[in-house]
Amino acid sequence: MITFILSICILILAYFTYGKFVEKMFGIQKERETPAVKLRDDVDYIPLSPWRIFLIQFLNIAGLGPIFGAIAGAMFGPVAFLWIVLGSIFAGAVHDFLSGMLSLRHDGLSISEVIGIYLGTNIKHVMRIFTVVLLIFVGTVFLMGPAKIIDGMTGNAWGVWIWVSIILIYYVLSTLMPVDKIISKLYPIFGVAMLLMAVGLLVALLFGNYHIPELTPGNLVNMTVNPDETPIFPILFVTIACGAISGFHATQSPLMARCMKNETLGRKVFYGTMITEGIVALIWAAAAMSFFDSVNGLNLAMVANNNNAAWVANEISLNMLGRLGGVLALLGIVAAPITSGDTAFRSARLILGDISKLSQLKIINRLYLSIPIFVVAFVLTQIDFSIIWRYFAWSNQTLATVVLWTCTAFLIHKDKPYLVSGIPAIFMTMVCSTYILIAPEGFNLDNHIAYTGGFIITIIITYLFKIYMKKKQLS
Template sequence: MISFLISIAILILGYFVYGNILERIFGVNEHNKTPANRLADGVDFVVLPNWKVFLIQFLNIAGLGPIFGAIAGAMFGPVAFLWIVFGSIFAGSVHDYFSGMLSLRHEGKSISEVVGIYLGRNTQQIMRVFTVLLLIFVGTVFLVGPAKILDGMTDGFLSVWGWVAIILVYYFLSTLLPIDKVISKVYPVFGVAMLLMAVGLLGVLMFGDYHIPELTYDNLRNMSSSPQDTPIFPILFVTIACGAISGFHSTQSPLMARCMGNEKSGKVIFAGTMITEGIVALIWAAVSMTFFGSVEELNGAMALNGNNAAWAANEISLKMLGPVGGILALFGIVAAPITSGDTAFRSARLIIADTFNVSQIKFSKRLLLSLPLFAIAVALTQIEFGIIWRYFAWSNQTLATIVLWTISIYLVQSSKNYWVALIPAIFMTAVCSTYILIAPEGFGLNSALSYPIALFFTLIVLAWFVVRGKKISKVNHVNNE
């Protein structure tokens, strides 16, 4: 319990201390007119109250991530606490805050456009395709996943495909209609429900007969059932993405950058939601290690149920929170992923619109860009869910890594402290390159070969940054003379 409470305290402290540092490095100017004010179009550029923007951003980035990822990460043991805490503060907050604020400073542009500004046109073209594909993956995962959960909750009342059709209709409306017509009205309710579920679980942990394992020297190890197949590095750092750092967040931040009325709100909306998500992930990780009796028993229960995190989340919610838990589970485990899925499609539409400079004021143009996205998603539903999820997990962290390098270059160009982004960029490069080499869905190489190759690749990327940084510094020096 002590390790858990200290972890929560560090996350909260991290928001106020490190969040202020990030805000100071960026150089917020509350007198700047935001894109929502300058480019108001009544569709995507709409000023919303800060509390709504916070809850929408939280639900956008959260979805099932801090629940399912935390449950899977808890199978490694209390070491998961460390990644959630330090990942959220020193990687996730940096990634989310700067990606959101750079979008805000660049007319609310999508993340692929922001990357192009700092890493060049070739990278921009690759990122446009990469991010759209990632977002379609997210939309598909959060289309099929909730449909299966609803089918289980209703004993096959409509069938999985019946629920898929209903969710698809909702996605269609939320993607095409102005952001203040559906999303701004529905999201705050679901966001509050998800937070209430986490607070309820926290209360039961604190005052119930539960014993959260402490983070000690003895259990600072891989406690999963097959540590040789799932090494902590890099598997844990990809398993827990939302709740630590996730590239998907950078695709969602521009949506809210187009709805903010003041730059000063950036810390609470971008860094604040990241830390809040970290706290939710921490609670779910602690609950998972505790509810089943121990980390070992968690691994056993998950193995018996096909490592189905949805099953575990449902069991925990119903048995720890009772009838109220059932209602909150419906919101938190079903509604939350649906609300991430719809904004994934909305983000994909905006990226394509930015790419081809297509105005989104007319409904017909929004429809033209959205229909192919839904068609591809429906086709992808025929592929096994697990396969899509595995590739999404790696591509998601790869996107986060690219965004961190983009932020590092921006900070060099601006003659600001680039170490806040460079250190997590180096770390995540090592994580992603090792993962694709070692994972079954990648090259499936052994660790003795994967680690040195990944280290070599990471050093090459770092060398590129050093060379690029020196060129930028020379230009800055000449311009300042």
């Protein structure tokens, strides 16, 4: 329990200390006109109240990540607490703040365009394709997943495809309609529900008969069923993504960068929501470790239920929160992925809009860009692409790595303390390169070979980045 409480306190303290340092380092310009004011079109660029922006951003970046990812990460044991805390403070929140503020400074540009500004045209073209494909995959999975869950909850009364159609209609509307018509109305409700669920679990953990394992030198080990097949490094650092660092966040931040009235909101909206998500992930990880009496109990339960984190989340909610938990679980397990799916499609439209320079003021132009996206997504629902989806976790962290290198390039360009993002960039480069070498969906190499290969790749990428920055500074 001490480790758990201390972890939450450290995250909160970090917002007021390290978050303040990062904000000061970036250099907030209070009087600078934001895109919401300068480019207001009442579609994507529209000023929203700070509390709405916070809740929308929180739900945008959260979804099911801090729930399912934290549950899966809890299978490794208390070491998960360490990654959530350190990852959120020094990697995730830095990533979210700097990428969000860079979008804000560049008229709300999508992350692929921001990457191009600081890492060059070639990288920009690659990341345009990479991010659009990633977002379509996210939207498609969050189209089928909730439809199957709702169909099961309703006793297969209507059938999966009826629910797919209903969710798809919502996705189309939320992608096309002005941000203040649907998203700003529904997201705060779901965001509050998700936070209430987390607070309820926190109260149950603190005052219930639950034993949360402590992080000690003795249990700083891999507690999964097959430690050799799932080594802590790099598997844990990819398993817990949204609760520590996630590239998906960088695709979502431009949505709110186009709605902020003042740069002073940056720390609350970007750094603050990541810290909040880290706290939510801590709560779910602690609940998963303690609900089944031990980490071993969690592992056995997950194995018995085909590693179904949704089942674990539902069991925890119903048993620890009662009837209210059932309602909140429905919102969390069904609404959360839907609210990630709709903004994934909306972000894809915005990226295509930035690429084509096509004005989004007229709905016909939004249709031109959105129809192909939804056609591709619908086609993908007809295909079993579960193998392809296994690459999402790696792709998500790879995007986060590229964004961190982008932030580092910006800090070097501005002669600011670039190690703030440079160290996390190097670390995540090692994580991603080692993961693709060691994972079954990757090259499935021996652990020692994968570690050596990951280290070499990291050295090469770091060296190439250094050479690129020298050339850019000389030009």
